[in-house]
Amino acid sequence: MSYSDRIKDVIETSDVAIFMKGTPTFVMCGNSDRALQALRRAGAPVTAVDVLPDPQIRQELSAISGWPTIPQVFVKGELVGGADIVEELEQSGELEHTLREKLGDDYSSSRVEKTVGLAS
């Protein structure tokens, strides 16, 4: 079974997607947590995908994004980066700027955090 279509679908249809180890309620990796916390501080709506259920998810994701590590954060289909970049952009205020630009000024007003599975 291939996950690629579902992965692309999540990337393209989510305002903010994070592919992480674990879920927002049960984070399984320090770097995934760093990225998630930065998104929360910026008030970003988050659609989370746990890559741990199958190692193939991670392989296919990296083939699509060209990014070798987890987590990976996308805004409106575009790779923003991993934990280091997301943290850096949040601290400089650029993350909020990007979110406002791509999602609209009121992006955080209806802030939701959801987790989606990739099984079809």
Added chain:
Amino acid sequence: MSTQPLRQLLERAFPDASELDVIDRTGGGDHFQVVVTAPSLSGLSLVEQHRRVYEALAGPLADGTIHELRIKTKGEGRS
């Protein structure tokens, strides 16, 4: 793995670097922090800058010797 082989790979990829550092974050030889400041990174987005680092370290990333990598990059204005 010691930091030395990683440093050599980065030096090869960024011969113009004004700052280049590899830190073993835990002392276990598999969690690293790298810092690169180089003119060849200027004008690139952070995603592209980090991609250059990942490319330079593709070998040790792929074979698992790097378990975790933190990256701090900076372009440098060519004045």
